[in-house]
Amino acid sequence: MATTSVPRVRVPAQAKAGDIIEIKTLISHDMESGQRKAADGKTIPRQIINKFSATFNGKTVFEADWYTSISANPYQSFFYKVKETGEFKFVWKDDNGSEYTAASKLTVA
Amino acid sequence: MASGDRFCSRRRALQLAFAASAGLILAPRFALADANAVADEIKKLYGDKKATDGKIKLDVPQIAENGLVVPVSIDVESPMSADDYVKAVHVFADGNPLPQVFSFRFTPECGKASASTRMRLAQTQNILCIAEMSNGTLYSAKAEVKVTIGGCGG
Numbered sequence: 001m002a003t004t005s006v007p008r009v010r011v012p013a014q015a016k017a018g019d020i021i022e023i024k025t026l027i028s029h030d031m032e033s034g035q036r037k038a039a040d041g042k043t044i045p046r047q048i049i050n051k052f053s054a055t056f057n058g059k060t061v062f063e064a065d066w067y068t069s070i071s072a073n074p075y076q077s078f079f080y081k082v083k084e085t086g087e088f089k090f091v092w093k094d095d096n097g098s099e100y101t102a103a104s105k106l107t108v109a
Numbered sequence: 110m111a112s113g114d115r116f117c118s119r120r121r122a123l124q125l126a127f128a129a130s131a132g133l134i135l136a137p138r139f140a141l142a143d144a145n146a147v148a149d150e151i152k153k154l155y156g157d158k159k160a161t162d163g164k165i166k167l168d169v170p171q172i173a174e175n176g177l178v179v180p181v182s183i184d185v186e187s188p189m190s191a192d193d194y195v196k197a198v199h200v201f202a203d204g205n206p207l208p209q210v211f212s213f214r215f216t217p218e219c220g221k222a223s224a225s226t227r228m229r230l231a232q233t234q235n236i237l238c239i240a241e242m243s244n245g246t247l248y249s250a251k252a253e254v255k256v257t258i259g260g261c262g263g
Contacts (some may be wrong), residue, residue, distance in 0.1 A: 003211045020220035022242065025171050030215075033206075033229070035206050041126055047122070051185055056218065059216075059218065060216055060218075061216055061218045062214070062215060062216065062218075062219055062224065063213070063214040063220060064211055064212065064213050064214070064224070064226070065211060065212040066211050066226075067209040067210055068229075069202055069205050069209065069210040069211075069228050069229050069230075070210065070211060070226060070227070070228055070229070071177060071178045071179075071226075071227040071228060071229050071260075072177070073224075074226060074227065075226055075227050076223040076224065076225075076226050077224060077226075078213075078215075078219060078223070079219050079220050079221050079224070080218060080219060080220060081189075081218060081219065081220025081221075087245060089139060093116070
């Protein structure tokens with residue numbers, strides 16, 4: 001990776017209990033598929049984000065396993081049924097072992 | 110009519126020649142998966158269990174101009190209650206170098222079993238989606254995406 005991965009997350013700041021809200025996430029990453037060849041004919045080794053997970057107040061909400069067919073700068077959206085005020089934590093796991101994280105607060109009005 | 114026949118056969122010959130050269134240019138330079146590879150992957154996950162059609166709305170474009178970024182959304186019909194929810198959704202592409210695209214794992218916390226992401230498609234191919242419910246039943250859905258420019262870098 002030329003640059004470090006920067007996650008971006010969109011969560012509504014406020015919601016009512018019982019609402020189903022959409023959460024949108026995006027992270028910058030090459031998602032190198034391991035299929036491409038460099039100019040010298042050598043295969044560029046695979047390096048993708050292979051797992052995304054979202055938890056709310058420590059409880060798992062949604063998880064995704066990503067394979068090499070996922071586009072660069074992977075986008076992921078999913079839904080959450082609002083219960084209480086708390087904090088989302090998002091984790092992206094890279095093939096190289098590093099983790100990228102983001103968090104955002106949700107207030108129940 | 111003899112002259113008409115000759116015209117037709119020349120046109121046919123030209124068509125064949127064109128098709129052949131197009132085939133050479135577009136021939137993929139990497140091994141691609143096929144429907145069998147997808148079936149194998151599903152077997153690895155669920156054995157011989159059969160999936161029935163329905164319940165899934167698989168939203169992909171009919172024609173993708175750029176195979177590098179093809180939006181894909183899935184929406185599975187389910188009450189998403191604590192004892193009746195969608196556990197997992199897997200998507201496979203039978204014309205990519207590797208058949209798996211993603212596996213989503215839902216929980217009742219989600220409220221609805223709906224999610225979207227973006228995938229790469231190397232060529233025109235079928236997308237197969239399998240959903241596993243909390244009681245173990247499987248549902249499937251299939252869609253074809255025509256790809257104008259393949260997304261594998263080559």
